[in-house]
Amino acid sequence: MQAADVMTQNVIAVSPDSEVREIASLLLEHGISAVPVVNESGKVLGIVSEGDLMRRVENDTLGRKSWWLKLFAGHDAADYVKSHGRRAQEIMTPDPLTIGEEMPLHKISRLLEKHRIKRVPVVKEGKLVGIVSRSNLLRGFSAAAAEASVSTDDREIREAILKEVDENTGVLVDRLNVMVSEGKVQLWGLVENQQEKMAVQVAAENTPGVKAVDNNLGFVPRGVGSL
Numbered sequence: 711m712q713a714a715d716v717m718t719q720n721v722i723a724v725s726p727d728s729e730v731r732e733i734a735s736l737l738l739e740h741g742i743s744a745v746p747v748v749n750e751s752g753k754v755l756g757i758v759s760e761g762d763l764m765r766r767v768e769n770d771t772l773g774r775k776s777w778w779l780k781l782f783a784g785h786d787a788a789d790y791v792k793s794h795g796r797r798a799q800e801i802m803t804p805d806p807l808t809i810g811e812e813m814p815l816h817k818i819s820r821l822l823e824k825h826r827i828k829r830v831p832v833v834k835e836g837k838l839v840g841i842v843s844r845s846n847l848l849r850g851f852s853a854a855a856a857e858a859s860v861s862t863d864d865r866e867i868r869e870a871i872l873k874e875v876d877e878n879t880g881v882l883v884d885r886l887n888v889m890v891s892e893g894k895v896q897l898w899g900l901v902e903n904q905q906e907k908m909a910v911q912v913a914a915e916n917t918p919g920v921k922a923v924d925n926n927l928g929f930v931p932r933g934v935g936s937l
Contacts (some may be wrong), residue, residue: 713818714811715890716850717832717840719872719885723748726799730904733758733798741900741930744829746806747798752837755827756802761771761819761887763801773861779926809834809842844873846887849898867919871895877911885930886910893921900930 723746724733729851736745743848744759808831809818821830823842832840868890876883886899895914901907914923 711815711850712811713809713813713815713832713840713842715868716815716820716821716846716887717811717842718884718887719840720876721746721831721838721841722884723838724758725749726802728796728798730763730796730798730801732789734763737763739865739884746838747802753892754806754808754833754838756804757806757831758798758802762803766789773813800842806831809841816848817852819847822847824888828917832933835934845898849919850928851887863919867893867895867917869916870917871920874913875910879906879913881906881910886927888914890920893919894929895920895923897923897925899927 722736722740724740724745726737726749728747733745738742738785744757746754747756747758748754791822807821807825807827809821811832818830818927822828831838832842852864868888871888871890872883872886875881881901885901886897889896889898897910897914897919901910907925907929910927911923911925912919
């Protein structure tokens with residue numbers, strides 16, 4: 711299996727000029743913990759995570775340092791921008807690692823472990839096309855453990871399901887991960903309610919080439935973000 715088989719598509723992304731409040735709202739609204747920062751051509755410039763936003767919260771909570779702490783702490787321009795910046799380009803982690811659609815899952819896993827990151831953007835011809843998180847990898851390894859193989863037809867089925875869900879059900883596809891192997895579909899991710907869960911299943915069942923659907927969709931915890 712490769713990145714293209716497990717990545718989350720329709721990635722929520724922001725521009726370099728997006729404001730911090732807007733980014734925080736997106737994370738809460740979509741139940742995610744980070745967003746890529748892209749320019750007008752779709753090139754990934756950086757990533758803003760919950761950790762980047764927390765630096766601002768900690769700064770606001772601590773307020774001004776005592777004079778004696780300043781004597782020992784010194785000043786750092788980069789830290790100041792990170793903790794006081796108001797736009798994505800000011801607080802993001804710049805030049806993040808990216809991968810191609812063809813990278814095997816085991817290499818992605820090693821990459822995440824080596825660099826101690828939770829997710830990595832997927833690019834094609836320099837443009838953002840998806841993102842692979844730890845949860846995407848776990849689901850991929852689960853399918854691989856069952857000696858599953860992925861064909862071109864399986865990828866076409868996956869694309870068709872995601873397109874149908876996105877265009878006709880009202881369900882947010884950025885919360886979903888659809889995996890297809892030998893025509894057998896696994897549905898993972900989060901939806902708002904039972905009706906949305908069934909809508910995704912029906913969309914999968916009605917897609918040509920689908921032999922079976924394993925619906926593992928869960929419900930979005932109220933007030934709690936996901937990966």
